[in-house]
Amino acid sequence: xxTQITSAPPAAEPRKGDRRRPAGSxxxxxxxxxxxxxxxxxxxxxxxxxxPLIMVAVLSFMSWNGLGSPRFVGTENWSRLLDDPVMLKxxxxxxxxxxxxxxxxxxxxxxxxxxxxxxxxxxxVLSAIYFVPLLLSATAVSVLWRALLDPxxxxxxxxxxxxxxxxxxxxxxxxxxVLAFVSxxxxxxxxxxxxxxxxxxxxxxxxxxxxxxGAGRYRQFFHITLPQLRNSMITxxxxxxxxxxTTFETVLILTxxxxxxxxxxxxxxMYEKAFKSFDFGVGSAIALTLVVAATVxxxxxxxxxxxxxxxxSMEGVS
Amino acid sequence: MRRRPNYLAGVGSVVWLFLVGxxxxxxxxxxxxxxxxxxxxxxxxxxxxxTLDNYLGAFDAGFGQYxxxxxxxxxxxxxxxxxxxxPLSYAIVRSRSRVTSQVFRLFLLGLAIxxxxxxxxxxxxxxxxxxxxxxxxxxxxxAAFCLPMSALILSGSMxxxxxxxxxxxxxxxxxxxxxxxxxxVPLSRxxxxxxxxxxxxxxxxxxxxxxxxxxxxxTKVITLGLYNFQTEHGIDIPGLLGAVMLSMLPVxxxxxxxxxxxxxxxxxxxxx
Numbered sequence: 001x002x003t004q005i006t007s008a009p010p011a012a013e014p015r016k017g018d019r020r021r022p023a024g025s026x027x028x029x030x031x032x033x034x035x036x037x038x039x040x041x042x043x044x045x046x047x048x049x050x051x052p053l054i055m056v057a058v059l060s061f062m063s064w065n066g067l068g069s070p071r072f073v074g075t076e077n078w079s080r081l082l083d084d085p086v087m088l089k090x091x092x093x094x095x096x097x098x099x100x101x102x103x104x105x106x107x108x109x110x111x112x113x114x115x116x117x118x119x120x121x122x123x124x125v126l127s128a129i130y131f132v133p134l135l136l137s138a139t140a141v142s143v144l145w146r147a148l149l150d151p152x153x154x155x156x157x158x159x160x161x162x163x164x165x166x167x168x169x170x171x172x173x174x175x176x177x178v179l180a181f182v183s184x185x186x187x188x189x190x191x192x193x194x195x196x197x198x199x200x201x202x203x204x205x206x207x208x209x210x211x212x213x214g215a216g217r218y219r220q221f222f223h224i225t226l227p228q229l230r231n232s233m234i235t236x237x238x239x240x241x242x243x244x245x246t247t248f249e250t251v252l253i254l255t256x257x258x259x260x261x262x263x264x265x266x267x268x269x270m271y272e273k274a275f276k277s278f279d280f281g282v283g284s285a286i287a288l289t290l291v292v293a294a295t296v297x298x299x300x301x302x303x304x305x306x307x308x309x310x311x312x313s314m315e316g317v318s
Numbered sequence: 319m320r321r322r323p324n325y326l327a328g329v330g331s332v333v334w335l336f337l338v339g340x341x342x343x344x345x346x347x348x349x350x351x352x353x354x355x356x357x358x359x360x361x362x363x364x365x366x367x368x369t370l371d372n373y374l375g376a377f378d379a380g381f382g383q384y385x386x387x388x389x390x391x392x393x394x395x396x397x398x399x400x401x402x403x404x405p406l407s408y409a410i411v412r413s414r415s416r417v418t419s420q421v422f423r424l425f426l427l428g429l430a431i432x433x434x435x436x437x438x439x440x441x442x443x444x445x446x447x448x449x450x451x452x453x454x455x456x457x458x459x460x461a462a463f464c465l466p467m468s469a470l471i472l473s474g475s476m477x478x479x480x481x482x483x484x485x486x487x488x489x490x491x492x493x494x495x496x497x498x499x500x501x502x503v504p505l506s507r508x509x510x511x512x513x514x515x516x517x518x519x520x521x522x523x524x525x526x527x528x529x530x531x532x533x534x535x536x537t538k539v540i541t542l543g544l545y546n547f548q549t550e551h552g553i554d555i556p557g558l559l560g561a562v563m564l565s566m567l568p569v570x571x572x573x574x575x576x577x578x579x580x581x582x583x584x585x586x587x588x589x590x
Contacts, residue, residue, distance in 0.1 A: 031488035031497065035417040037409035041402040041465060042421045048440075048462030049428055055439035066441075112334060115327035126335055128577055133338060135569045135580075137523030139541040140562050143548045147348075147555045147562075148341055148361060154555075155344075158360045185337065193581065246432035249525050253548060267434045274438050275530060284438045291435040298430050 053291070059284035066278045077281040086261050086269060087286070093176070094265040098244030100180045101187075102237055109188050109236070113195025114225060134189040141186045142253035149178060172262035175255050179263060182250055187243065191236045198232035199225060238301055242294045266290055349373065349560040356556045372560030376547070380535055381564055384543035388522060391457055391539055395521035396514055398461040399468050403513060406465075407473040408502050412484070412494070422473075428466035433459075433526050444531050451533045459527050464520050468513040475509025476502060515580055522569060540565045 060077055064070035081087045116127050133141065148154050149168050156166030168174040206224050215223065248267045251257060257264035257272070264272075266286055274283025344361045349372045351365035359366070409415075410422045440459055441450075449455030479502065487497050503510070525541045532538060538546075547561050573580055 031484065031492065031494060033405075033409045033413045033494040033498070035409065035413060035415040035421070037405040037413065037494070037498075038418050038421045041406035041469070042424070044398075044402055045425065045428060045462055045465050048459050049431055049436065049465075050424070052436035052439035052443060053431060055442065056436055059439060059442070064442075070442075108330070108334075111327050111330045115331050118327075126331060127581075129335060129339055129342070130331075131581055132342060132570070132573070135519065135573055136566050137525060137541050139523070139525050139544050140565050143544055143558065144341060144345060144562050146548065146552075147558055148344060150555060153357055153361070153553075155361055158362060185341075188334070189338075242430060242432060246434050248434055253545065267432075270434060271437075274441075280438050280442075287435045287438060291431060294432060294435075295427075295430045 056284045056287050056291070059281060060288050062281050062284075064280040066280060070281070073281065077285045081282060081285055081289075086264060087266075089261060090264050090266045090269045093263060094245060094267070097176065097179060097183075097247065097265060098241055100176075101183050101244045102240050104180060104184050105188050105191055105240060106233070106237065108184070109191035110195050110226075110229065110233075112188070112192040114199045114221070116192060116196045117199035130192065131189045133186045134193070136186070138186065138249035139253065141182060142250050145178070145182045145185070146254050169255055170259055172259065175259065175263050178254060179247075179250055182254065183244075183247060187240070191240070194232050194236050195229060198229050202228040234301060238298050241297050241301075245290055245294050245297075345559050345563060348556045349563045351556060353554055353556050361555075372556045373564060375554075375557045376561040376564050379543070379547055379551075379561070380538070381540065381543055381561060383535065384538050384540040385564075387453060387537060388540040390453055391460065391524070391528075392518050392521040394453075394457045395461045395464060396517045398457070399464050399513060399517040400510070402461075403465060403468045403472050404503060404506075404510070405498070406469050407476050407506075407509075408494075408498050410469065410473045411476045411479075412497075412502075422469075425466045425469050429470070431463075433463055437526060437530050440527070441530050450531060451537050453532075453537055455531045456524070456527050456537075456539070457521075459531075460521050460524050461517070464513075464517045468516060471512050471516065472506060472509040475506045475512070479505050511579060512582070519569070 059070060061072060061074060062070035063073045063076070112130070116130070136144075149156060151157065151165070151167040151169070154166075156163035156168060160166060168178050202225060206228075207220060210220050210224060246267050247265060248271065251263055251265055251268045252271070255263040257268050267290060270283050270286035270290070273279045273286060340362070347365050348356055348361060350368055350370070352367045352369050352371070355365060355367045406421075406425075409418050436459075444450055444455040444459070447455070449458075483501055483505075484497060487501060492500070523541060524539070525545070528537075528539045528542045529545070532542070544561055544565050548558055551557055
């Protein structure tokens with residue numbers, strides 16, 4: 001856990017042993033790479049990520065059907081979206097699924113991560129199987145679960161005592177349940193890894209000290225392990241939020257937004273508007289809403305948590 | 319904490335093992351049995367037939383070509399990432415130019431940009447550039463979206479190189495170029511393999527860019543082939559699962575032989 005998702009840029013915080021000469025003195029830059037080294041990547045990234053990001057904002061004020069040239073229409077797309085019941089509904093479903101994902105996956109992955117950081121028997125074999133879902137594409141995972149949960153040939157047909165008539169995709173509650181379950185299945189291993197790494201980095205001395213003070217296992221967990229996992233929790237939750245807001249393949253393959261529009265999350269609605277109804281302007285407006293939401297949420301979490309101070313979690317320990 | 323067994327976590331881990339293991343068992347078993355056997359005896363039963371037809375069927379459905387396309391995309395994306403990211407990370411870690419730290423901020427911001435956000439303008443740009451339905455049109459955006467995370471991982475690993483080594487080389491009059499090739503690249507091999515794994519997985523599993531930016535069978539990648547197979551032959555579950563298995567087989571094989579490196583690589587994605 002030396003560097004985290006927001007590792008400090010070199011200028012922000014001098015590290016121990018990195019004696020800095022006063023900036024601007026001629027000797028300061030001898031033997032140091034110039035900005036030119038970053039240039040190819042910066043140009044490439046600007047061209048294929050930043051420019052499209054700016055364009056999505058511009059396109060949200062245009063009307064374009066994919067052929068011919070986009071035409072400026074002012075705020076028409078936005079006012080249409082504001083009056084669109086499906087859009088408003090999709091925002092709620094997106095938020096619901098995102099929150100559901102965080103609430104279910106966080107305790108589960110902390111538990112599994114702390115467990116995997118220990119020295120239990122058979123851990124290596126078990127965790128080898130654990131992490132398989134992490135390697136699979138969302139497409140493969142969704143197709144797999146669509147087949148496994150098939151009302152006629154899948155597991156629900158076998159276990160009617162649990163699934164009733166077995167058509168999990170026919171009702172909003174169960175369809176949302178399936179989506180939440182499949183993302184949990186796919187992403188818990190990843191968050192487990194984050195927590196596993198963090199739990200391993202907790203200094204053993206803290207536990208030894210607690211033991212001397214007579215603290216039991218659960219007190220140790222709540223007073224040492226959990227607080228030490230704070231930074232990882234923030235990283236993990238930001239990733240869950242951004243991931244939740246932009247879930248797409250799972251919905252496309254498992255429910256196609258249905259039944260009706262009951263699982264039409266915003267990212268899927270964006271795809272439908274743009275690439276099925278060829279309404280690229282409205283699609284862009286939805287996309288922009290998603291980026292703004294993801295960025296704002298991430299920034300707020302980072303600010304509120306003081307994570308932007310970019311302190312290494314090992315500081316003060318070694 | 320580490321000495322006595324933790325029962326709560328132990329139970330949780332067994333439940334999780336079951337949740338992951340069962341679907342994987344059903345998947346493997348289903349791909350090796352006939353459609354009739356699967357329909358009759360249900361997904362969880364032990365197969366009483368054995369066949370490779372499900373895999374052969376996937377190849378008949380064009381998966382050979384999709385495989386090849388995916389390999390091309392993956393190799394090209396990894397190549398681009400390995401050419402672009404090391405110099406970038408080197409500059410991020412060692413340069414004192416203000417512009418470089420601005421560039422780093424730009425890439426950090428990029429972490430929050432999801433592919434969905436830019437898919438409409440990407441479609442416009444790629445069409446205008448004449449790259450629609452061309453593998454290059456998939457490769458370029460996929461590689462671009464691997465850059466922020468790769469830069470973060472690699473600069474983290476380059477930051478672990480002791481400053482004394484740079485100073486020693488500077489005293490010897492080494493140029494930044496020589497330091498890069500003789501010091502930075504050899505000492506960040508761990509980080510380099512991590513970003514290779516990361517970019518390869520991203521490219522291999524990529525779906526949205528191919529979905530929107532390609533059209534014909536000759537440019538279809540394997541995830542897209544899977545999606546189409548599902549839409550067209552959704553009822554033939556063993557056949558479908560055979561295709562699923564094929565799409566993940568290379569990744570699983572690599573995982574089997576290089577589990578430690580792979581998991582550590584993925585660990586670096588979240589927090590080293």
